[in-house]
Amino acid sequence: MSNPIALPLFETISFNPESGRAVYLQLSDAVLLLIKNGKLRSGQKLPASRDLARLLGINRLTVVKAYEELQMQGWLESAVGSGTFISSHVVDHQPTTLGGSLVPSSLKKAGFVLQPLDYLENVSEPAIAGLHLDDGYPDPRLAPLKEFYRAYRSQLNRSGLYDKFGSYSNPAGPGHYREALSLYLNASRGLKTTANNILSVRGTLMGINLVCSALIKPGDVIVSGVPGWRRVEHNFIHAGARPIGIPVDEHGLVVEELRKICLKEKVKMVYVTPHHHYPTTVSLRIDRRLELLRLANTYGFIILEDDYDFDFHYRHRPLLPLASADENGMVIYCGSFGKSFSPAFRMGYLVAAENVIEHLSKVRVILDRQGDHIQDNAMADLLNDGTVQRYLRKTLAVYQQRRDFFCDLLGTALQDVVRFTPPEGGMTVWTQFPDTVDLQKLIKQAYAKGLSISDGKAHQYPGFNVKGLRLGFASSTTEELAKSVEILKRLL
Structure with a gap:
């Protein structure tokens, strides 16, 4: 198959000057996509560089560099005095069997089967908002x-x-x-x-x-x-x-x-x-x-x-x-x-x-x-x-103050809603809610108000029916803790 390819096949090629990618590489990408889509077949002859340059409105040397790039990668081959051809080593593809890296779908879903890991699906990381009662993180500001x-x-x-x-x-x-x-x-x-x-x-x-x-x-x-x-x-x-x-x-x-x-x-x-x-x-x-x-x-x-x-x-x-x-x-x-x-x-x-x-x-x-x-x-x-x-001694005093302040807030603002015991240590308060509270709904509502809360799903087990959340206090200032508890009070 040595007849030249009709130029109209290349008329749809366009270039994005803001992509940061050289024009000759954009052209080589476009030609490669035509090959992978099955529109260019093994042994077909490509247009002369001068003709393609005139069609696309670019410099002839740009076309030459694009052809050379594809030739170095093995997609094209040339013969002196005959022109440039799709390599005879390229296996022809039909669009339905396409698996090339330039096709956007290949970046979304692999062509091979993944073994499901169901046990990794039951814990998610909560979204972070401006205020947070997290899983027990330190305050990086300290x-x-x-x-x-x-x-x-x-x-x-x-x-x-x-x-x-x-x-x-x-x-x-x-x-x-x-x-x-x-x-x-x-x-x-x-x-x-x-x-x-x-x-x-x-x-x-x-x-x-x-x-x-x-x-x-x-x-x-x-x-x-x-x-x-x-x-x-x-x-x-x-x-x-x-x-x-x-x-x-x-x-x-x-x-x-x-x-x-x-x-x-x-x-x-x-x-x-x-x-x-x-x-x-x-x-x-x-x-x-x-x-x-x-x-x-x-x-x-x-x-x-x-x-x-x-x-x-x-x-x-x-x-x-x-x-x-x-x-x-x-x-x-x-x-x-x-x-x-x-x-x-x-x-x-x-x-x-x-x-x-x-x-x-x-x-x-x-x-x-x-x-x-x-x-x-x-x-x-x-x-x-x-x-x-020295840092640990300083933060120990800060976190103890925040723990005491937070527990006092919970005990006054939410005394009729939550149960907890002030922790002897750590960075969170294990807080239990009544059965009437939908924790997942609460978490979503709080996030809509600008407060992220640790994920309660992580603490649910068959036979363990306690509705509990870890409410982290260490990463928030007393002012931030007060605002967070006020949001919970309004929601509950």
Whole structure:
């Protein structure tokens, strides 16, 4: 098929001078689209560059460059003295079988089948409005951003650029950061770690996902509290584990129910947030803490301890983590700076026995060769010079004031509508509503008034009928909290 293609086929081609893309590339895109649409077939001859340039009102060299571009990509071929042709290696397409990247529909829906993950459909992130009672986030306006900026910039200006930028490093994290973090955790949480007990990760969820990938096999039993954190439960399901939920009361996880399960079947891991249980914020009572450790030693299961907001406890000093009393290496402890600084800081850590950290580091390479060592080392400097510790002392007082103010507001403005207990720590108030309140309707109405509220769907379980929301107070000023409660009062 060597006859020239009729010029009218190209009359529909137009150019957008504001697209920022060179005209010759726009022309090559248009010709390629004609090929993929089946309007240009293998072996067909293209118009001479001079004729096409005259038709489109562009420079002949632009057409030549467009042809050369397509020829380099293998779509066209030329013969000296004969002209330019659609490559004989191009398979002819019909429009109905089109799957080319230039077709807008291909960017909306893939041509292959996706396996449904139904368990990821039941939690959504609420829209953010000007006012917010969120899931328990810190106030980034209080974070030591200037100090962090200086520490990060200092890392970029120091010597040893090849060590920092020229090669990969330890997947567990830079030694400087792990040593600084080890000293900090030992002083603040009563741990007895060295740098070899620490693995740097990009937030708590990555750490939990890594634990599931490295230590959990399909069919393994994982026990956690109900209500709990949906995100971590999704990781258990995604790993093929068999999750079992047990009740949480005003004293935390009901460990006696765990003992009954252990008598019947092999438990691989127990996930727990003993300091401030998510979502209800209750603390695990001391006798249950000791019993949980005893059961782990007896039945050999892993305790995955998530201490997501250790630093913010108001009634007394923070309760030391289970990991501080672990004498047999049964606890994997995870924490994060996301609740201390800002969720935008994807900085977390895992603490465990040395051989566990070594094993997790090997698996981590499959997912992420290493973390952000520059950011880690900047944080290490802030730990070593006391910036983090001073910041936490300051924000603890601020958040306690906001908690007290918020609870007083709830207790006066909504005393006949909601039930709550002022939390001993954390950044949210677990607030229960009567059955007559439609929480999803309330959330939508509040958003229309400029207030975003954490998603109540995340705390709904079969057999757990409490209508509860986590109303975060830490990220809002007292003035903002007053406006937020006033909106709720009007709606309720």
